[in-house]
Amino acid sequence: MKIGDLQLVKRINRSVLLRLMRSHPGASRAQLSHLSGLTKSTVSSAVRELIEEGWLEEGLQNENRETHAAQRQGQGRPSTPLMLSSKHHALAGIDLAVDGLRLAVVSVTGDMLWSEEHAFRAGKKALEPRLVLAQAAQLLGGVRDRLRERGLQLSGAGLALPGAMDIKTGMLRIAPNLGWRNVAISTLWFAALAEFGLEEMPTSIQNEADCAALGEYEFARLASTDALIFVTCDVGVGAGIVLNDRIYAGAQGLAGEIGHNILVPGGDLCSCGRRGCAETMIGARALERQCKATGDVAQAGQALGILLQNLWTAFNPGQFVMGGKSVMRYPALLKHAKETLAAYADAAGMSPPEIRLARYGFFTSAVGAAALVLHHQLRPVYADLPWVASNAQDWRLEPIAA
Numbered sequence: 385m386k387i388g389d390l391q392l393v394k395r396i397n398r399s400v401l402l403r404l405m406r407s408h409p410g411a412s413r414a415q416l417s418h419l420s421g422l423t424k425s426t427v428s429s430a431v432r433e434l435i436e437e438g439w440l441e442e443g444l445q446n447e448n449r450e451t452h453a454a455q456r457q458g459q460g461r462p463s464t465p466l467m468l469s470s471k472h473h474a475l476a477g478i479d480l481a482v483d484g485l486r487l488a489v490v491s492v493t494g495d496m497l498w499s500e501e502h503a504f505r506a507g508k509k510a511l512e513p514r515l516v517l518a519q520a521a522q523l524l525g526g527v528r529d530r531l532r533e534r535g536l537q538l539s540g541a542g543l544a545l546p547g548a549m550d551i552k553t554g555m556l557r558i559a560p561n562l563g564w565r566n567v568a569i570s571t572l573w574f575a576a577l578a579e580f581g582l583e584e585m586p587t588s589i590q591n592e593a594d595c596a597a598l599g600e601y602e603f604a605r606l607a608s609t610d611a612l613i614f615v616t617c618d619v620g621v622g623a624g625i626v627l628n629d630r631i632y633a634g635a636q637g638l639a640g641e642i643g644h645n646i647l648v649p650g651g652d653l654c655s656c657g658r659r660g661c662a663e664t665m666i667g668a669r670a671l672e673r674q675c676k677a678t679g680d681v682a683q684a685g686q687a688l689g690i691l692l693q694n695l696w697t698a699f700n701p702g703q704f705v706m707g708g709k710s711v712m713r714y715p716a717l718l719k720h721a722k723e724t725l726a727a728y729a730d731a732a733g734m735s736p737p738e739i740r741l742a743r744y745g746f747f748t749s750a751v752g753a754a755a756l757v758l759h760h761q762l763r764p765v766y767a768d769l770p771w772v773a774s775n776a777q778d779w780r781l782e783p784i785a786a
């Protein structure tokens with residue numbers, strides 16, 4: 385086996401153990417060995433490294449350790465529970481929203497440390513990619529310094545964009561609301577990070593709805609549900625899809641553009657050029673119009689219910705997570721959507737899928753961008769993406785100073 389292969393195997397083993405620690409907090413080395421199929425000595429040495437680097441910590445000893453030990457007589461020393469540590473590493477995410485930058489700083493288990501909003505420094509009229517990314521990188525430089533004061537390390541930061549990202553090439557194909565098209569976003573982003581001394585930090589970039597879906601998936605309090613679909617209702621309507629433990633972005637990064645599902649053949653003209661798109665009925669402008677005209681959003685709620693019904697039959701998600709300003713602004717929207725979906729489910733003799741609100745509200749995509757880095761780092765399979773790999777060869781960070 386070549387050295388490169390050995391390093392990859394080591395990296396895979398480490399990521400397997402870290403992922404197991406999330407689904408089985410408190411597991412012992414022996415349990416990790418059993419769950420992963422790795423030998424005890426491999427687990428032992430990987431765990432030792434992960435503890436040295438501050439990713440894992442040993443939990444409190446059992447109160448009834450003596451009883452425990454007595455029961456296990458002859459089987460060596462009692463097992464020590466292990467868990468992910470939040471004492472050394474933190475992650476950040478920046479959501480490059482249409483109206484400014486939203487920043488979220490979280491622990492490796494998804495607890496929010498702080499969040500901020502910033503207007504675009506360059507002004508709304510001059511949204512040049514280079515300037516906006518420089519502002520985002522500068523914010524992260526500040527995060528790194530502030531974390532350091534708390535004895536924490538900025539161990540990765542992701543970027544969420546309101547557009548279609550081609551993850552194979554690192555190109556942003558189109559972000560209509562920013563007026564960006566075919567931007568070599570990964571190259572610009574790495575250059576911006578380097579200006580603030582962050583070139584070694586693992587980073588990733590993805591569409592905002594995909595990030596949001598991933599944040600809700602990676603940082604779920606209970607076991608993650610696969611498949612999970614995040615639906616955002618804002619100026620536009622979109623979805624992020626987590627399928628088979630990965631973001632499903634489609635051939636061109638356009639999967640989840642559900643705002644342009646046709647609900648009414650020959651209906652109202654949509655900004656995309658088609659007629660009868662969902663966005664003409666559920667988009668923020670349509671909601672405002674409808675609210676003024678009829679005093680409620682029942683019609684839009686039914687349209688959203690139809691959209692969810694169609695997604696449900698296409699992907700059969702275990703869970704829908706709902707976010708976006710409109711969902712918070714018009715609670716009746718979701719109520720009508722749920723009723724519509726339930727009626728369709730009932731007609732087919734089935735129970736409707738679970739629908740819940742996004743955990744992180746306004747900062748869902750920003751937290752998701754932080755989760756994206758974790759997601760990529762814990763799945764070395766992404767190393768086949770050259771631009772992700774270039775910045776994420778090995779998530780071996782400096783050991784924690786004693």
Ligand SMILES: [Zn+2]
Binds near residue numbers: 644
């Ligand atoms: Zn459309």
